[in-house]
Amino acid sequence: MIKSRIDIERIQIREHVESDLAAYHEWQSDPAIASFVSWLPKTFAESEADLRDAIAQQHAKQRSKYFFAVVDMCSNEIVGEVGFTVIKEGVGDCGWFILKRFWGRGFATQAAQLMIAVAFAQAGLQRLEASCVHQNIASKRVMEKCGFRCVAQDEKRLRYALSKDWWNQGHLLNSIGVRG
Numbered sequence: 001m002i003k004s005r006i007d008i009e010r011i012q013i014r015e016h017v018e019s020d021l022a023a024y025h026e027w028q029s030d031p032a033i034a035s036f037v038s039w040l041p042k043t044f045a046e047s048e049a050d051l052r053d054a055i056a057q058q059h060a061k062q063r064s065k066y067f068f069a070v071v072d073m074c075s076n077e078i079v080g081e082v083g084f085t086v087i088k089e090g091v092g093d094c095g096w097f098i099l100k101r102f103w104g105r106g107f108a109t110q111a112a113q114l115m116i117a118v119a120f121a122q123a124g125l126q127r128l129e130a131s132c133v134h135q136n137i138a139s140k141r142v143m144e145k146c147g148f149r150c151v152a153q154d155e156k157r158l159r160y161a162l163s164k165d166w167w168n169q170g171h172l173l174n175s176i177g178v179r180g
């Protein structure tokens with residue numbers, strides 16, 4: 001069972017609810033986000049189906065998708081989404097999406113850190129993978145700041161990974177300048 005809400009400083013990630021639909025479709029149809037993500041933009045009907053699926057997954061016997069609304073606690077607005085799909089036992093493929101008007105304010109980095117904690121401490125994963133096109137500097141920085149290491153690249157994409165052991169050893173905290 002995933003803890004339903006996790007907060008850090010000024011944001012929280014939480015399970016999606018039906019009333020997220022307007023905000024959910026806003027990021028799924030945002031052309032700025034779609035310019036970096038091959039499977040976007042989505043129509044309203046497609047967003048509605050995706051959100052329904054994300055909610056249904058919360059109660060699935062063998063949950064494979066963990067996607068969360070990212071909420072700015074100051075305004076209570078949904079600013080984007082983070083999450084991961086379990087692609088094989090113990091391994092998740094993760095991603096982050098922040099509406100363009102909120103870019104550059106640290107939301108993705110903080111939300112990704114919370115998502116990593118869910119993946120390793122609650123969902124039982126041992127490894128997270130992520131990738132982006134070379135020109136996606138912001139996503140590359142999110143991965144680096146969260147402790148991911150580049151494990152492969154081709155002419156199109158950079159591929160990163162973060163193991164639970166690496167995360168446990170405190171490299172994540174060191175990478176963002178936090179000391180115990």
Ligand SMILES: CC(C)(COP(=O)(O)OP(=O)(O)OC[C@H]1O[C@@H](n2cnc3c(N)ncnc32)[C@H](O)[C@@H]1OP(=O)(O)O)[C@@H](O)C(=O)NCCC(=O)NCCS
Nearest residue numbers: 033036096097098103104105106107108109132138139141
């Ligand atoms: C990638 C994304 C989620 C980053 O969101 P964000 O909330 O702006 O990220 P942060 O504010 O946490 O910034 C993370 C780093 O990226 C940098 N950054 C943010 N926007 C940037 C931009 N447009 N160009 C270059 N660097 C940028 C920040 O300066 C920061 O790096 P720094 O600490 O070295 O200064 C957002 O740009 C987005 O939604 N992009 C489209 C979707 C996407 O590409 N998702 C990933 C799919 S692989």
